[in-house]
Amino acid sequence: xxxxxxxxxxxxxxxxxxxxxxxxxxPGRFSIAVFGGPSLPLAPQLYRDYxxxxxxxxxxxxxxxxxxxxxxxxxxxxxxxLDEAAFKxxxxxxxxxxxxxxxxxxxxxxxxxxxxxxxxxxWDNVYSGFGIQNTVWSLGISxxxxxxxxPLVLSVTGGAGWYFQKMEDxxxxxxxxxxxxxxxxxxxxxxxxxxxxxxxxxxxGLNAGLALEWRMAKRxxxxxxxxxxxxxxxxxxxQNPPEGFEDWAREIERKSEGKVQMATFSAGLRFWx
Numbered sequence: 001x002x003x004x005x006x007x008x009x010x011x012x013x014x015x016x017x018x019x020x021x022x023x024x025x026x027p028g029r030f031s032i033a034v035f036g037g038p039s040l041p042l043a044p045q046l047y048r049d050y051x052x053x054x055x056x057x058x059x060x061x062x063x064x065x066x067x068x069x070x071x072x073x074x075x076x077x078x079x080x081x082l083d084e085a086a087f088k089x090x091x092x093x094x095x096x097x098x099x100x101x102x103x104x105x106x107x108x109x110x111x112x113x114x115x116x117x118x119x120x121x122x123w124d125n126v127y128s129g130f131g132i133q134n135t136v137w138s139l140g141i142s143x144x145x146x147x148x149x150x151p152l153v154l155s156v157t158g159g160a161g162w163y164f165q166k167m168e169d170x171x172x173x174x175x176x177x178x179x180x181x182x183x184x185x186x187x188x189x190x191x192x193x194x195x196x197x198x199x200x201x202x203x204x205g206l207n208a209g210l211a212l213e214w215r216m217a218k219r220x221x222x223x224x225x226x227x228x229x230x231x232x233x234x235x236x237x238x239q240n241p242p243e244g245f246e247d248w249a250r251e252i253e254r255k256s257e258g259k260v261q262m263a264t265f266s267a268g269l270r271f272w273x
Contacts, residue, residue, distance in 0.1 A: 029064045033223060035268025039078035039134065042228075042262050046255035050087050051080035051132060056264065058136070068144040072159075073137075078264055080132040087127055094247075099123060119180040128171040129193075134262070135164040136229075142211065151215040158208040163231050165201050165260075169193055203260070205231035219272040231260040 036057040041047035058076025065071055103109050103121060113119055138161025145154045170193070177187035209227030216222055 029272060031062045031064075031270050031272045032059065033062065033268055033270040034059045035076075035223060035225070035266040037264065037266030037268075039080065040263045040265075041080050043260065044256050044258035046252060047080065047132075047260065047262075049090075049255060050083055052083045054079040054081040054131065056134075056266075058266070060140075062142075062270075067148050070142050072140045072142070074140060074161075076136045076138075076264070078134040078136065078262070080134070080262075082127065082130045084127055087130070088125065091127065092125060095125065116180045116183065119178060119183075121176070121178055123174060123176045126173040126175075128173070129168045130170040131168040133166045133168065135166075136205075137162050138207065140207070153213045153215075155211045155213065156208075157211050157225065157227065158206075160204070160206050163203045163205045163229075163233075163260075165203070165233075201233065203231045203233035205229055205233075205260075209264075213270065221270040221272075222267070223270050224267045225265070227264045229262045229264065233260050 034057075036055060038053040039056050040053045041051050056076060056078035058074060058078075060072045060074030062070050062072035109121065138159050140157055140159025140161075142155045142157040145156060147153075172192045173189060174192070175187055175189045177185060179185040207227045207229045209225060211223060211225040214222045
């Protein structure tokens with residue numbers, strides 16, 4: 001309740017200066033909007049390096065406060081997809097030397113190499129999952145910058161919300177292959193799935209942006225919107241990383257420094273009730 005009260009107080013302080021001194025005659029008008037579009041991680045560096053834009057969706061209920069000002073409550077889900085190539089490059093740089101060291105010390109592999117000097121051993125890892133789901137509940141305010149009666153209206157938007165971030169499960173497909181001129185080639189594939197449990201974090205954040213509305217019919221508008229989001233979260237330090245991963249863990253911590261920031265772009269329809 002304390003968190004919700006903080007959001008309401010912040011929005012009240014933003015709404016009052018924009019509201020008229022005397023209430024406008026007549027009730028406010030309500031509308032419902034549905035939208036979808038990509039979300040782009042901006043900060044910290046870890047997000048930019050390992051995650052990429054993905055398609056999200058959402059909706060909102062808006063009440064027109066006066067001819068130029070409206071308040072709204074909204075919900076959206078803005079995911080980040082794992083950048084498999086970038087993640088694979090950095091993870092393999094750590095894993096490959098450790099795996100090579102393990103093979104070199106294995107007596108069975110040493111025996112095979114003594115019998116077949118031309119034998120080659122290799123492997124490849126394919127990573128999947130590990131996306132980030134951002135679920136947002138927000139309260140917002142918008143202010144029309146032009147003539148509200150025009151069929152094309154530009155508005156400035158802002159608000160505050162509660163952001164829930166959850167990591168998806170992490171999948172690894174490892175293929176180990178053996179090749180020798182007389183024996184040919186053989187390979188073995190192992191699939192592993194790492195369940196990410198209890199990783200949902202909730203953070204307070206602010207957002208601001210611009211929206212363009214084109215009135216297509218009396219009660220129907222096309223809406224295009226772009227927003228910047230700033231979260232007040234701090235990333236926790238990595239505790240007791242596995243042996244051999246200490247340097248990489250320190251690099252991850254360095255890249256994790258800073259507040260979470262992202263941009264969202266959406267297009268959708270608004271229905272006036």
